[in-house]
Amino acid sequence: MTDDDNLLDLSELLAVVAKIDAKVDEVATRRAADLACQKGCAQCCADGLTVLPIEAHHLVAHVEAEGLTLTVGDPAQGCAFLDETGACQVYAARPLLCRTHGLPLRMDAPSTRSGLRVLDDVEVCSLNFTARDPDPEDVLDATLVQALLTTVNSRAGLDDQRIPLRALAEALADDA
Numbered sequence: 001m002t003d004d005d006n007l008l009d010l011s012e013l014l015a016v017v018a019k020i021d022a023k024v025d026e027v028a029t030r031r032a033a034d035l036a037c038q039k040g041c042a043q044c045c046a047d048g049l050t051v052l053p054i055e056a057h058h059l060v061a062h063v064e065a066e067g068l069t070l071t072v073g074d075p076a077q078g079c080a081f082l083d084e085t086g087a088c089q090v091y092a093a094r095p096l097l098c099r100t101h102g103l104p105l106r107m108d109a110p111s112t113r114s115g116l117r118v119l120d121d122v123e124v125c126s127l128n129f130t131a132r133d134p135d136p137e138d139v140l141d142a143t144l145v146q147a148l149l150t151t152v153n154s155r156a157g158l159d160d161q162r163i164p165l166r167a168l169a170e171a172l173a174d175d176a
């Protein structure tokens with residue numbers, strides 16, 4: 001990405017992020033006793049995840065604005081953006097996929113990733129909702145979230161070529 005790329009207007013992405021964060025906060029508040037997620041839990045932070053270019057731009061802008069010096073995590077330990085304690089180094093700018101992990105997600109097709117329980121068409125981290133299943137109002141529609149993200153990416157004039165988070169983290173660490 002070039003310096004010109006940093007001029008990209010991220011306002012639509014930030015509006016979608018705010019909307020998703022509000023829903024996540026609502027569910028997390030209502031169902032706090034059913035959520036084991038906390039800082040350092042990296043159960044859902046798998047290596048091999050990808051993002052659309054709009055989210056990659058957001059991550060780059062965040063790293064540059066905050067003056068972060070990243071260390072790239074070991075693939076065997078999960079996402080490249082995790083530090084040695086399992087905390088996300090780019091948490092404030094983490095992708096939508098990461099913002100919704102752990103919560104119940106309605107999926108078009110069941111995931112093959114380990115660590116997830118599938119309840120009908122809803123996936124949830126195996127650490128969460130162990131005493132009782134999520135209620136319908138707890139479920140986020142992953143297809144809708146992805147459609148919003150794809151629309152924002154397209155409206156920004158970006159292609160839909162997904163970018164591996166590991167490659168992005170490595171590029172950002174090399175630039176530091």
